[in-house]
Amino acid sequence: MNIEEIRGIPITDFLARLGHEPTARKGNEWWYSAPYREERTPSFRVNIRKNVWQDFGTGGGGDIFHLAGEFTGSSDFKEQAKFIVAAWGGVLPENGAAFRPKEKKPDEHPDEETCSVKATFGPLYNKVLLRYLEERGICSDVALPNCEEVRYTLRGKRYFNIGFRNISGGYELRNRLFKGSLSPKDISLIDNGSDTCNLFEGFIDYLSWMVLGLGCGDDYLVLNSVALLERSYGFLDKYDHILCYLDRDEAGRRTLETLRKRYGNRIEDCSALYKGFKDLNEYLQNRLPQD
Known part of the structure; x- marks a missing residue:
């Protein structure tokens, strides 16, 4: 696929491929809960005629490449293209020039500012973050050994997130209002030397599995996105048993x-x-005592 073919993929179809369905359809505008962060009221809009999106919760928006950047936590155009093609299905050309973004002429507006994030990491002690996990049924006894607190400043504002590390040193990030990642995006693996691997889409499900006490001593692989499935093969190939705890939706x-x-x-x-x-x-949340 070349750059124009990728850009021509309908964003609504791409979101459906990732397991996200609209909450409302109003003419050319389809509304979703933001697919890369947590929110209670849908504030993510796709204009199907223009094939662009806008997130009113963060002020972000753009085409399918900008959307892939939100999922991957990367501003690298090639990484965005790889993510889209991996999720959609297809092959990128070997010649990188075929999907390189068109160079802007001197009189065109420069690219939007790309913010670099310098994060700091430490034990997960933030009470707001721990309370958010408790509301999702995850106790601190499970969260503390598996997660970190990730702090960074972006555009002059300070942010605190629950961080779950992947094998490349990047992090999946969560808090009550945000769902994203700190590049590089990759899978996460907890290797205990077992011949059985438990497979999860996201780390919140892995933590839920631990809370439910469904076993111990096995290995655990978290995809962090179904689009990263192929990256897991080199690890999954060695296991005799692979127990899948995937979402009960089309993508799963x-x-x-x-x-x-x-x-x-x-x-x-x-x-x-x-x-x-x-x-x-x-499932775990629905097992919690009701007030």
Whole structure:
């Protein structure tokens, strides 16, 4: 696929491929809950005629490449293209010039400011972040050994996030209002030397699994995005058993089918445990005592 073919992918179809469906459709405007952060009221709009998006919660917006940048936490155009093609299906040309962004003429407006983020890391002691996890059913006894507190300043504002490290040194970031990542984007692996691996889409589901006490001593692999599935193969290939706790949605089903084609009966679908719920964390939350 070249740059124009990628840019021509309908953003609504791309979001559906990632498992995100609109909450409302009003003419050319489709509304979603922001797909890369947590929010209670949908504030993410796609104009299907112009094929552009806008996030009224953060002020962000743009085309499909800008959207991929939000998912990957990267401003690198090539990394954005790789993410889109991995999720959509297709092949990037070997010649990088074929998908290099067009150079701007001197009289054109310069690119928007790209903010570099210098983050600091430490133990997860922030009470607001811990309270957010508790509301999702995750106790500090599970969160503290698995997560870090990530602090950074962006455009003069200070931010605090729950951070979950991946194998490349990047982090998945969460707080009550934000869902994103700190590049580089990659999978996460907890290797205990087991011949069984438990597979999750996101780290909140992994933490939920730990809270539920479904086992111990196995290995754990968190995709951090179904678009990163191929990166997991080099690790999953060695396991005799792969227990899948994927979301009960279209993206989760497609991911499971892809894994079955590669691994056959080494794959076990464990989603029946949380039948009636979207994912493992939603199941956990519904087991909590009601006030």
